[in-house]
Amino acid sequence: MEVVSSVRTPLITGGKTVGDVTQDICVRVEAKPPKSWFLAMAISLTFLFVGLYAVFTTAWEGIGVWGLNKTVGWAWDITNFVWWVGIGHAGTLISAILLLFRQKWRMSINRAAEAMTIFAVICALFFPFIHMGRLWLGFYWVMPLPNTFGSLWVNFNSPLLWDVFAISTYFTVSLVFWYIGLIPDFATIRDRAKNKVSAVIYGALSFGWVGSAKDWSRYESVSLILAGLATPLVLSVHTIVSFDFATSIIPGWHTTIFPPYFVSGAVFSGFAMVLTLLLITRKVYKLEDYISVQHIEFMNIIIIVTGSIVGIAYLTELFIAWYSGVPAEQYAFLNRATGPYWWAYATMMTCNVVTPQLFWFKKIRTSLWATFFLSIIVNIGMWFERFVIIVTSLHRDFLPSSWAMFYPTFYDVGDYLFTFGIFFTFFFLFAKFFPVINMAEVKSIIKSTSTSDKALK
């Protein structure tokens, strides 16, 4: 029955058995967290509370506290929004697209990557809401509610409204997909629970799952269809985010290559964030046998591919700007590269196009330190990409008399810091209370891809 490949290296190393998987992952939920966890939690809570002050002031005073002006009406807020949504994309790519392609290496990383998706989308959602000024009314304004509730029907012709539907659908479907995957693992924790509180909590979370063959059969068709639905969904989300810009008439934004360019940029930055988080989790939780260098190498390969697509998109934009013969378009790009924001453009080019090419060397893409360093570089680069697209296209608009520069204030930075606080607080809570690796899925590949059972046969 079983086929043991002589070509492929095992995905799970260290001679793990099915029981070891339960033990290794559950012990992290059951045991007291390490000191480093408390330190990490303290840092992210500090971010959260400093940020909360900035958020409160922004909500109280209005968005005039930001560095925006009449010319540059979108800056850090939308940059951060697009950056966070983009980061989310890797989680769905790993859990949905790699499931459809039957890539078994996704199984060790999909749980944490999906958690990252959900937290990143929460951070992203925060920015459009706070940009609406009265954020407590934000939800009410974007929903299609009848006139008696105070406004006309929402405008379904607007890409900003498409965004509302895209991001909220994306968030909901990702959350449901993640939770369905968690149910069997919660049942495992429930059945091991030593004290009453965790038995009750994980009992409720596990929805009474016992793993009957009938339920597994349904579970598998649900996972497959959710993956099939999430795949076009994730591609649509960043496509629609890019429509926020591409459907406008601003030179530098009015570009037809935006959808694929944004989607690959999103996957690129998302994988970088997955690597940043997983390299730390792997080290702290000693998950080297589950997340091997091979997993990291695969992710780095995706980074080269998507990073190169992004690089080609940058060059295509420049070429088309010149080739179009439209002076406004040509100026927009000349100004991007050589104007007052040249340093942002240079940072973007270096971090996104040049340095990721180092991953062509096997030595670099299998080195943990190099990967960790470059993954952070990529995310800095991707933040600057959005900043460059948004701010440099706006700051020199059609009338030279209204040309302006954008300078962030404390509140711009503080609101961004707030989302970092949320993201890392949620991620560390997840790492403590939830199983960080999908145990049920990893158990299903133990026999075919681990170094253990081969000896038994």
Place this chain on the structure above:
Amino acid sequence: MATNNKYLVGVYGDDDITLKAVKSIRAANIKIHEVFSPFPIHGIDEALGYKHSRLPKAAFMFGALGLTLALTMQFWMLGYDWQMIIGGKNFASLPPFVPVSFELTVLISALGMVATFLIASDLKPYKKPKIFDIRITDDKHVIAIDLGQNKLAKEEISKIVADTGAEEVNEKSFD
């Protein structure tokens, strides 16, 4: 035949052995109540004679519902109920309605299918699980046989189950 809530529980340590055991137990004309495992075993549903899940069809129907609702909503709101001139364009036309229609199709399809799954499998937060062996969510596979639904004597079934490679054969009853 009615159940008397007395079960014979065969405990297995390996998924391939469990799959073979299911086939030979069924071949011996013994009715299997259910198989429990910590991870999905491929082919076990066919071996147990389960029909293919109809959840894909449910997902499709929910998707169709979502699409219909989304298109009706947009055309009715902007094309009929309160017409607005936006950028001098038509009151209602299909292309700008595509994104929202797509998103709502996916949303309602996903939520509807998952809700159907939870209801069909009776999964809910306050459910008390019926656990045949505490190790089924760890590393053991279990074949449960309802003694009330089988004519053969307990000892005979027990022997057949043990012969299929079960590590343990236990009895379990629920009140």
